[in-house]
Amino acid sequence: MLNRSETSRANGARSNGPVSEEGKAKxxxxxxxxxxxxxxVVVLQNENPEDYARLAADFADTFQPANLAEGSxxxxxxxxxxxxxRAEAIETGLMDLALCAIEPELGKTFEAEVDxxxxxxxxxxxxxxxxxxxxxxxxxxxxxxxxxxxxxxxKLKELQEDRKREERERAEKAEQTAxxxxxxxxxxxxxxxxxxxxxxxxxxxxxxxxDAA
Numbered sequence: 001m002l003n004r005s006e007t008s009r010a011n012g013a014r015s016n017g018p019v020s021e022e023g024k025a026k027x028x029x030x031x032x033x034x035x036x037x038x039x040x041v042v043v044l045q046n047e048n049p050e051d052y053a054r055l056a057a058d059f060a061d062t063f064q065p066a067n068l069a070e071g072s073x074x075x076x077x078x079x080x081x082x083x084x085x086r087a088e089a090i091e092t093g094l095m096d097l098a099l100c101a102i103e104p105e106l107g108k109t110f111e112a113e114v115d116x117x118x119x120x121x122x123x124x125x126x127x128x129x130x131x132x133x134x135x136x137x138x139x140x141x142x143x144x145x146x147x148x149x150x151x152x153x154x155k156l157k158e159l160q161e162d163r164k165r166e167e168r169e170r171a172e173k174a175e176q177t178a179x180x181x182x183x184x185x186x187x188x189x190x191x192x193x194x195x196x197x198x199x200x201x202x203x204x205x206x207x208x209x210x211d212a213a
Contacts, residue, residue: 042079070159076152084145091138098123
């Protein structure tokens with residue numbers, strides 16, 4: 001008697017996967033989505049892998065990659081978006097640190113309540129003095145990642161438009177071929193000429209007058 005693992009292997013060996021084109025497409029998309037959501041290359045140890053998985057799944061559902069080429073571009077978009085959000089969080093963190101650093105000095109410098117915009121300006125100046133290179137690097141990273149995202153998005157759109165055009169052309173060609181084959185398989189029907197009407201009254205036929213002598 002087979003145990004559970006042996007039964008599973010036996011069933012797996014008999015399974016040939018989806019047969020229809022729609023089933024194959026769904027299976028391919030599921031594989032691509034799994035590859036996106038399981039990639040933890042860009043997730044740091046203090047970041048939540050589930051957040052990355054949700055982002056990747058949302059991008060896969062939105063952009064519907066149909067093959068590995070399209071899937072890799074979606075992966076680039078996911079990674080660029082993830083890193084860009086991280087860079088923006090770092091930029092915000094640097095400003096928060098600067099705000100904390102200037103807070104004790106505000107009472108010595110200003111007698112009245114200081115407007116929040118002034119606090120941010122002072123924090124930015126202090127941050128720039130102490131972390132100019134860090135801020136400049138983060139800003140470059142944000143710009144670079146935004147461009148990377150857009151480049152991958154544009155390339156994905158181009159690939160998908162080409163694929164859909166080729167699919168339409170194949171469908172039209174298949175439809176035309178089917179129509180041609182249907183016409184050639186129809187039997188040749190020969191129409192018989194219509195039988196002429198008979199005006200002659202035959203003799204000795206009931207209800208008809210005999211021929212004149």
